[in-house]
Amino acid sequence: MTTVAHTSATTADAVPADPQIVAAIVTALCDVLGQELTDITAETRLFDDLSLDSTAVLGLLMALEDALDMEVDPESLQQHHLESVGALAGFIAESR
Amino acid sequence: MSPPLVSPVRHAPAPPAAGFLDGARRALTGTAGTPLVLLGNFEVEDEWAKGESGLPMLAGRNSAAIVNRMDEFALLLAGPDDHVVLKSAPDADYLDHLASLGVALPSVLVTDVQDPAHSVTVDALRSPRLLAALRELAGRGARLLPHGQSALEDELCERTGLASALPPSPLVKSVNSKIYSRRLATELGLPLARGWECETVGAFEEAAEEAAALCVDQGRRVGVKDAYGVSGKGIAVIDDSRRLRQLVRMVARGAAKRGDDRIALVIEEWADKTTDLNYHFTVGRDGSVRFDFVKEALTENGVHKGHRFPAQLDPGHVAAVQDASARIGARLAADGFHGVVGVDAMLTRDRGLLPLLEINARNNMSTYQTSLQERFMRPGTTALARQYELSPTARVSFARLRDRLGDLLLDPATGRGLIINNFATVNAAAPADPDGRPWTGRLYGLLLAGSTAELDALDRAVAEAVRKETNPDD
Numbered sequence: 001m002t003t004v005a006h007t008s009a010t011t012a013d014a015v016p017a018d019p020q021i022v023a024a025i026v027t028a029l030c031d032v033l034g035q036e037l038t039d040i041t042a043e044t045r046l047f048d049d050l051s052l053d054s055t056a057v058l059g060l061l062m063a064l065e066d067a068l069d070m071e072v073d074p075e076s077l078q079q080h081h082l083e084s085v086g087a088l089a090g091f092i093a094e095s096r
Numbered sequence: 097m098s099p100p101l102v103s104p105v106r107h108a109p110a111p112p113a114a115g116f117l118d119g120a121r122r123a124l125t126g127t128a129g130t131p132l133v134l135l136g137n138f139e140v141e142d143e144w145a146k147g148e149s150g151l152p153m154l155a156g157r158n159s160a161a162i163v164n165r166m167d168e169f170a171l172l173l174a175g176p177d178d179h180v181v182l183k184s185a186p187d188a189d190y191l192d193h194l195a196s197l198g199v200a201l202p203s204v205l206v207t208d209v210q211d212p213a214h215s216v217t218v219d220a221l222r223s224p225r226l227l228a229a230l231r232e233l234a235g236r237g238a239r240l241l242p243h244g245q246s247a248l249e250d251e252l253c254e255r256t257g258l259a260s261a262l263p264p265s266p267l268v269k270s271v272n273s274k275i276y277s278r279r280l281a282t283e284l285g286l287p288l289a290r291g292w293e294c295e296t297v298g299a300f301e302e303a304a305e306e307a308a309a310l311c312v313d314q315g316r317r318v319g320v321k322d323a324y325g326v327s328g329k330g331i332a333v334i335d336d337s338r339r340l341r342q343l344v345r346m347v348a349r350g351a352a353k354r355g356d357d358r359i360a361l362v363i364e365e366w367a368d369k370t371t372d373l374n375y376h377f378t379v380g381r382d383g384s385v386r387f388d389f390v391k392e393a394l395t396e397n398g399v400h401k402g403h404r405f406p407a408q409l410d411p412g413h414v415a416a417v418q419d420a421s422a423r424i425g426a427r428l429a430a431d432g433f434h435g436v437v438g439v440d441a442m443l444t445r446d447r448g449l450l451p452l453l454e455i456n457a458r459n460n461m462s463t464y465q466t467s468l469q470e471r472f473m474r475p476g477t478t479a480l481a482r483q484y485e486l487s488p489t490a491r492v493s494f495a496r497l498r499d500r501l502g503d504l505l506l507d508p509a510t511g512r513g514l515i516i517n518n519f520a521t522v523n524a525a526a527p528a529d530p531d532g533r534p535w536t537g538r539l540y541g542l543l544l545a546g547s548t549a550e551l552d553a554l555d556r557a558v559a560e561a562v563r564k565e566t567n568p569d570d
Contacts, residue, residue: 047156048487048536053399054155058332061152062342074152074350082154 017042017089021068025085025092028063032056042086057082070096116378116388116466117175120436123380124261125239132178133233133258134202135242135249136167137217140458141326143246144269149351149359150322151343153330158525158536161212165524169464169540170243172517174202179233181226183210183219183520187494190519197508197515199471205229212524217248221255230256244268244458245435262435271433271457273323274362281452284423288450291364297351300361304344307363308337316365323360327400327440327456333366367450371443373407374462377421381434385425387418391462393440394482403462403481405469413449417441420451428457436463464517468542474511480543480551481517484562487534491523492565497539501561504554506544514558515542534566 026040029050037050046052052060061072072095081091122128137143170180172194180202194201207216208223220226234257242249245262246269253260262268270276275295281288290311292303307318312335320343322330334340351357372393378386391405417439424439438460440453465481473479486492497519498505506513518540525535539562545551 045156045533047158048534051536052156054153054159054329055331055333055399057154058151058343062339062346065342071349072346073353074346075353077152077154079154079157079160082156 017086018093021089021092022085024064024067025060025088028060028067029085031063032059040085042084042089044085046082046084046088052082064092068092068096115470116463117173119386120241120378121175121261123378123382123384123386124241124434126381129177131233131236131238132174132241132261133205133230133238134170134174134178134180135216135220135240135252136170136180136182137215137243137246137249138166138169139163139215139326140242140244140246140249141272141324141330143215143248144244144265144272145322145324145330146247148322148324149347149354149356150325150361151320151330151332152346152350153322153325155329157213161525162521162536162538164212164215165520166518167216168518168520169461171201171204172199173459173464173467175467176200176202178202179205179238181205181207181216181220181230183207183216187519189498190494190516193494193498193505193516197472197506199467215248217242217246217252220252221248227256230258234258244272263433267432268435268457269324271428271431271455273360274321274325274454275323275360277452277454278362278364280424280427280455284420284427284452286420286423286452287448288452289365289367291362294359294361294363296357297348297359298357300347300359300363301344303363304340307365308340311365312337312340319364319366321362321364323362327454329399367442368445369442370445370447373409373417373441373443374403374438374460375417375421375441376436376438376460376462377425378436379425379429379434383426383429383434385422385429387421388436388466389462390414390417393462400461402483403465403479405479410447413443416449416451424452424455428455433457436460438462465542468515468517472506472508472511472515472544476546477511477544478546478548478551480545480555482541482543482555482558484539484541484559486522486537486539486562486566488522488526488537488566489532489534490530491526492537494519497522497565500565501558504558504561512545512550512554513543514554515544516540517542 030037065072081087121130167182174180182204185206205226207219208225209219239261240253240258241261245265247265250265275293278293294300294303311318317333317335320332372395373390374393375390376388390407391403392407394402436459438456441451443449504514506515522537522539543551543554545554
């Protein structure tokens, strides 16, 4: 089961994460990591808490493009956008 | 306050007869007694990739911190008359432990500054005190032997007067491209997986369509690789044509935004492997080629996880990699390269050999095991190089880990047990102000045993001990 514990948590710059984007990120993470994820919040760290590796980032971005019907600008993606689910949600929101 | 620049000299018994490093020293500097300054600038590929366009790939901050502390591997490659530049002084108990095993340690030079996000070379270039010490060593005839030569090491040589044991970075970079590897395999008539070298977006688009038709739509996966990507990292493995086209569009968008059509990518059919191999040779300044060894490489999803050796290979396969070494080495020498070289290869399910997947004309992980294997492996010893992940919430001291591992550590009398060959990576990603959340640490070790079964049991026992360190309440 995929559950999103809460989606109102804030990113570092205090912008609330979009619940729809966070839900899409959680679904994409389950797909890319091949496992069910529970209790994911905006603060969940992609690399430290979920053991995402660099090779999985590309798959994650492509899955998000599908889920949210958008195109990611790879040139704009920076390391800090991948610090947490909330940070990635912020990047996606800016890219849409 | 800056850390001490030079560690106390630790004397240990004389090293064994000349082995890999002394051979490389002679081949790369021309003389047997040249002192070397070793520099563990791991993932030098990131420097080579600057100005090149490939896949949008990013790793986490902690991953970079761990990679940058892999500099400590150089400590166990260097000889007692050599010098090693490190981002911080090794744990004193770790040094004592190594000395107690009879390892003759080099002198250690520490950078004035240590930024976890920076390679040892970047820190070194920002270290006036260290640069002065390197100038002094240059005056005494020392040579720099980096993990790999990039523009940063060129700059370090210029600013210190140290001559490098390797050629200048543009040449070294050129022979490390996966495009160079594929073209060389073709030129030498070595078997290689079906693939395409792509240097423009247009070529990538065409190659992707061919790869979709010939491979992906036939149920075979392809790997899209950055020409200068770190082994196992700059790869997207694709099993769906729609995803392949999506990736092409993403790369094309990036190129359009940059206003530059040039890219450096390879598409390759993903071979059905049984065993990954890493073989290693040294190309001398005089063009001579010395075959060093072949090991089984352990990978998970293409990412390096360790080695097992001696490799269990048919004599025919050993002869084939030795022959490939001679031919690839000769070609590298003809292109002006000298240095240590590792080649990734694989055995396919039909027991075929793909002898040249990629050339890594830099130190390999396997390079850093050589001094330990020469010292501690005996006839009948089997070895496993492994890494163990930790999730500590507080810094782990070597003494604590040593006590936790207890008699799993190498017993020099029996030649069996675990040798920790990098401890700095355990705490590399520790936050300045721990907040109670775990971080990722990594312990590297070389395990020696008398049989495969004994080795696997030792591996499981070490993994369990390390897991307990991560979960100290167990």
